[in-house]
Amino acid sequence: xxxxxxxxxxxxxxxxxxxxxxxxxxxxxxxxxxxxxxxxxxxxxxxxxxxxxxxxxxxxxxxxxxxxxxxxxxxxxxxxxxxxxxxxxxxxxxxxxxxxxxxxxxxxxxxxxxxxxxxxxxxxxxxxxxxxxxxxxxxxxxxxxxxxxxxxxxxxxxxxxxxxxxxxxxxxxxxxxxxxxxxxxxxxxxxxxxxxxxxxxxxxxxxxxxxxxxxxxxxxxxxxxxxxxxxxxxxxxxxxxxxxxxxxxxxxxxxxxxxxxxxxxxxxxxxxxxxxxxxxxxxxxxxxxxxxxxxxxxxxxxxxxxxxxxxxxxxxxxxxxxxxxxxxxx
Amino acid sequence: xxxxxxxxxxxxxxxxxxxxxxxxxxxxxxxxxxxxxxxxxxxxxxxxxxxxxxxxxxxxxxxxxxxxxxxxxxxxxxxxxxxxxxxxxxxxxxxxxxxxxxxxxxxxxxxxxxxxxxxxxxxxxxxxxxxxxxxxxxxxxxxxxxxxxxxxxxxxxxxxxxxxxxxxxxxxxxxxxxxxxxxxxxxxxxxxxxxxxxxxxxxxxxxxxxxxxxxxxxxxxxxxxxxxxxxxxxxxxxxxxxxxxxxxxxxxxxxxxxxxxxxxxxxxxxxxxxxxxxxxxxxxxxxxxxxxxxxxxxxxxxxxxxxxxxxxxxxxxxxxxxxxxxxxxx
Numbered sequence: 001x002x003x004x005x006x007x008x009x010x011x012x013x014x015x016x017x018x019x020x021x022x023x024x025x026x027x028x029x030x031x032x033x034x035x036x037x038x039x040x041x042x043x044x045x046x047x048x049x050x051x052x053x054x055x056x057x058x059x060x061x062x063x064x065x066x067x068x069x070x071x072x073x074x075x076x077x078x079x080x081x082x083x084x085x086x087x088x089x090x091x092x093x094x095x096x097x098x099x100x101x102x103x104x105x106x107x108x109x110x111x112x113x114x115x116x117x118x119x120x121x122x123x124x125x126x127x128x129x130x131x132x133x134x135x136x137x138x139x140x141x142x143x144x145x146x147x148x149x150x151x152x153x154x155x156x157x158x159x160x161x162x163x164x165x166x167x168x169x170x171x172x173x174x175x176x177x178x179x180x181x182x183x184x185x186x187x188x189x190x191x192x193x194x195x196x197x198x199x200x201x202x203x204x205x206x207x208x209x210x211x212x213x214x215x216x217x218x219x220x221x222x223x224x225x226x227x228x229x230x231x232x233x234x235x236x237x238x239x240x241x242x243x244x245x246x247x248x249x250x251x252x253x254x255x256x257x258x259x260x261x262x263x264x265x266x267x268x269x270x271x272x273x274x275x276x277x278x279x280x281x282x283x284x285x286x287x288x289x290x291x292x293x294x295x296x297x298x299x300x301x302x303x304x305x306x307x308x309x310x311x312x313x314x315x316x317x318x319x320x321x322x323x324x325x326x327x328x329x330x
Numbered sequence: 331x332x333x334x335x336x337x338x339x340x341x342x343x344x345x346x347x348x349x350x351x352x353x354x355x356x357x358x359x360x361x362x363x364x365x366x367x368x369x370x371x372x373x374x375x376x377x378x379x380x381x382x383x384x385x386x387x388x389x390x391x392x393x394x395x396x397x398x399x400x401x402x403x404x405x406x407x408x409x410x411x412x413x414x415x416x417x418x419x420x421x422x423x424x425x426x427x428x429x430x431x432x433x434x435x436x437x438x439x440x441x442x443x444x445x446x447x448x449x450x451x452x453x454x455x456x457x458x459x460x461x462x463x464x465x466x467x468x469x470x471x472x473x474x475x476x477x478x479x480x481x482x483x484x485x486x487x488x489x490x491x492x493x494x495x496x497x498x499x500x501x502x503x504x505x506x507x508x509x510x511x512x513x514x515x516x517x518x519x520x521x522x523x524x525x526x527x528x529x530x531x532x533x534x535x536x537x538x539x540x541x542x543x544x545x546x547x548x549x550x551x552x553x554x555x556x557x558x559x560x561x562x563x564x565x566x567x568x569x570x571x572x573x574x575x576x577x578x579x580x581x582x583x584x585x586x587x588x589x590x591x592x593x594x595x596x597x598x599x600x601x602x603x604x605x606x607x608x609x610x611x612x613x614x615x616x617x618x619x620x621x622x623x624x625x626x627x628x629x630x631x632x633x634x635x636x637x638x639x640x641x642x643x644x645x646x647x648x649x650x651x652x653x654x655x656x657x658x659x660x
Contacts, residue, residue, distance in 0.1 A: 003427045005453050045643050074512065082412035084432050085637040088515065092648045097333045097512035099440065100635075102414050102430040110429065114444070121451025123335050182404065182427035185418065305430075307415040313375050318422045 004181040004214035010116040011173040011329070012166060013126075014067075016060030017283040018053045019275070020135065020161025022267065026260045031283040032162070033060045039136050039161065050079070050086045050134035053163035055093070058130060061165040067126075070095045072167070076115050077130035078107035079274060080138045080159070087130060105196075105229050106183070106303030107131045108164065108278040109322040113180040115168045116324070125170055132163035133273030142193060142308060155195035157231045158267035160259060162275030164282050175289045178296065178327040181211040183320045185305065191316045193306055197234025197256070197269055200302040203319035204230060205241045207300055211323050212247075219250045223294040224285070228277035228301035228321070229256040231269035255280035255299075277301040281326075289328050296327040334511040334544035340446040341503040341659070342496060343456075344397075346390030347613040348383045349605070350465065350491025352597065356590045361613040362492070363390045369466050369491065380409070380416045380464035383493035385423070388460060391495040397456075400425045402497070406445050407460035408437035409604055410468045410489070417460060435526075435559050436513070436633030437461045438494065438608040439652040443510040445498045446654070455500055462493035463603030472523060472638060485525035487561045488597035490589060492605030494612050505619045508626065508657040511541040513650045515635065521646045523636055527564025527586070527599055530632040533649035534560060535571045537630055541653050542577075549580045553624040554615070558607035558631035558651070559586040561599035585610035585629075607631040611656075619658050626657040 017032045024035030034056055041049040054077075062069065075094055077087035078101040091098035103110040111129035118124050136146050138159040144150040168177065186206055190199035204227045212218055219225055230238055235254040242249045255277045256270030281299050288294045300323040311317070347362045354365030364386055371379040384407075392399065405424055407417035408431040421428035433440040441459035448454050466476050468489040474480040498507065516536055520529035534557045542548055549555055560568055565584040572579045585607045586600030611629050618624045630653040641647070 047637075047639060047643065078432070081637070082639065083434070083635060083637040085640055088432075088635040088648055089637070089640060089645065091515035091635075091650075092517040094515065096514060098515050098650065099444065099512060100432040102408070102418075102432045104413070114429065117448060117451060117453055121447060121453070123447055123451070182429060184426060185421035185424065185428050187422040305413060305418040305421075307377075307411070307413040307419070309377060309412065310415055310419060313377065315419065318418055320421075320428065 002214035003210050004179055006179045007116055007120045007177055009170045010119045010177040011169055011171060012175045013169045013173050014061050014064040014167040015282040015286060016057035016165045017279055018057040018163045019279055022265055023160055023162055023259060023279060026265060028259060028284045032279060046134055046136040047085060050132050050137050051090050054086055054090050054130060054132040057163040057165040061167055065167060072096055072126050072128050073124035074127045076101060076111045076127060078102050078111055079132045080104060081141060086132050103320055103322060104303035104305050105272055105274050106301040106320050106322045107274045109299060109301035109324050112324050113182060113322055116177045116180055119168055119170050127168050128165055129168060130165045131274040131278050133159055133275040135159045135161045138273060152268055153194040155233055156268040157197055157229060157256060157270055157272035159273040160271040160276040160279060162279045164275065164278035166282055172329060174329055175286060176327055176329050177324055179215060179325045181207055181323040183207040183322045185318045185320045187316050187318045189316045193311050196272060196304040197231030198237055199304050199317045200319045201230055201234040201237040203321040204238050204300050204302050207321035207323050219248060219252060222251055222296050222298045225252045225298040227254045229272035230254045230302055231256045233269055289326055292328055296325060298323055298325050332544035333540050334509055336509045337446055337450045337507055339500045340449045340507040341499055341501060342505045343499045343503050344391050344394040344497040345612040345616060346387035346495045347609055348387040348493045349609055352595055353490055353492055353589060353609060356595060358589060358614045362609060376464055376466040377415060380462050380467050381420050384416055384420050384460060384462040387493040387495040391497055395497060402426055402456050402458050403454035404457045405460065406431060406441045406457060408432050408441055409462045410434060411471060416462050433650055433652060434633035434635050435602055435604050436631040436650050436652045437604045439629060439631035439654050442654050443512060443652055446507045446510055449498055449500050457498050458495055459498060460495045461604040461608050463489055463605040465489045465491045468603060482598055483524040485563055486598040487527055487559060487586060487600055487602035489603040490601040490606040490609060492609045494605065494608035496612055502659060504659055505616060506657055506659050507654055509545060509655045511537055511653040513537040513652045515648045515650045517646050517648045519646045523641050526602060526634040527561030528567055529634050529647045530649045531560055531564040531567040533651040534568050534630050534632050537651040537653050549578060549582060552581055552626050552628045555582045555628040557584045559602035560584045560632055561586045563599055619656055622658055626655060628653055628655050
């Protein structure tokens with residue numbers, strides 16, 4: 001069997017997108033349902049702030065369809081924190097089963113893909129896929145607390161602050177999940193936790209070319225192909241890899257370059273984190289699909305499966321990319 | 331829809347079980363495929379030792395069926411380390427897609443359940459579910475490095491050292507996964523990371539009673555019901571909860587009490603960790619099913635979704651339990 005699976009019965013019914021201050025001030029800010037003016041979101045720790053954003057995104061997503069938490073069959077989610085703390089601790093408030101997934105920044109597409117497969121398999125009718133990331137919680141855990149003011153390397157990306165909940169169902173709507181490709185874990189011997197974009201480009205290359213091969217497609221079959229958070233460096237490397245293999249790259253962008261104004265916002269090489277691909281896809285691309293400005297887009301969320309413990313042991317960084325294809329229902 | 335799903339086409343084709351020194355010396359030691367005499371397994375860090383055990387379990391599992399890594403459609407796995415380091419770093423060596431899941435010590439049943447659903451849905455033919463835990467890596471991360479010699483509380487459990495790979499297919503074998511129940515996350519306001527058994531008992535109660543209700547069953551419908559790692563305390567609490575609700579408890583045991591000789595091995599209240607339920611199920615119960623000594627067993631892997639960061643913030647501990655029912659194919 002190939003790594004890609006075509007789907008017939010999976011639709012997007014609703015979403016809720018919540019973001020932090022820089023995302024709200026960015027070029028896509030007005031697309032998001034809610035933006036917080038600071039990183040605390042009225043809570044007394046950054047971890048609780050991230051959880052609040054996720055709770056808010058879930059509330060917005062459900063309210064839009066006049067649903068209650070108990071109307072959902074299953075919740076699937078992940079985030080960047082150790083023990084996927086944000087989703088697991090929020091799941092206490094949910095009256096239905098919860099499945100935790102972890103794919104680092106690729107968790108947005110991974111949660112959407114797994115949710116889609118369980119609906120397509122006929123096991124559940126309504127699933128909510130949820131992810132979040134928060135600049136202050138992720139930076140502290142993976143690198144240094146933001147408050148230290150450590151000087152950043154030129155290759156650094158900026159973890160996006162935001163949370164996204166998406167309701168998937170087997171009832172037809174305007175936009176569907178048309179196919180998915182689950183990614184292989186690859187490792188090109190990169191060992192610098194401050195240069196994730198470059199480390200992840202080969203994973204994106206692998207998943208995109210596998211997707212095209214499995215489904216006999218090319219960039220031309222999509223109005224837009226976006227990677228999750230390769231940043232300007234990784235984005236450039238991915239293009240070079242494609243060109244070296246004589247693959248024509250058109251309609252391609254990276255969510256990390258779309259979420260912020262790279263000239264005027266201090267985000268180094270661009271955005272990263274689960275919320276980066278999640279916010280761009282559900283806040284920006286999904287409305288474009290609903291308005292039929294795009295017919296079909298491929299979202300390839302990239303993840304650096306970095307363990308600070310293994311980096312301390314001088315191990316290199318495994319990376320992965322999972323893809324979902326979203327299409328207008330005619 | 332209920333939280334339980336009956337399956338028709340999911341079979342166990344092979345397994346590989348690898349354990350550490352105490353598990354090998356324990357009452358089930360001779361059931362495991364391989365036992366290491368120390369915690370280093372010939373590697374220079376405990377994290378790499380855990381990865382080696384997982385790699386060995388995978389090799390044994392594949393070899394038994396004369397399969398190569400590339401013959402598998404999908405790998406699904408989890409472990410206890412931050413960023414599920416063991417599975418993610420091993421996945422670099424795999425030529426096929428990998429899905430990371432996280433349910434703490436419930437990851438054994440969660441990976442088996444998700445693998446089963448993807449096979450039942452017809453998306454993949456062969457999936458390997460893999461989990462591991464290691465006493466030294468988990469204790470350092472969740473509590474204190476073992477070398478500190480911190481005095482243990484009476485309620486403490488002992489993280490099992492081991493790794494389990496299981497091949498699931500849609501081709502009939504002697505034993506099948508007959509049904510699964512995905513668990514809700516519950517929280518009974520327990521905040522002591524040294525008393526996980528008690529915290530998890532309500533999650534086990536919730537999943538077992540939901541399983542029985544959804545499928546109109548009772549303890550009598552199983553030759554054995556095992557929980558994952560409730561330990562002697564949690565095991566007793568679960569029984570009390572059942573009795574309070576007038577549920578007759580028969581054929582019930584806890585993997586944490588079965589894996590070790592609690593009288594003579596220094597494991598406090600019993601075993602815990604993903605490897606605890608994994609080793610007991612695949613090393614001990616699976617052969618009993620193959621030999622038709624049991625007809626049907628219910629495995630309820632329990633997980634404390636504890637984040638040390640949230641415990642430091644005085645938050646309580648969310649817990650979950652996922653169940654799989656294994657049955658002899660007549």
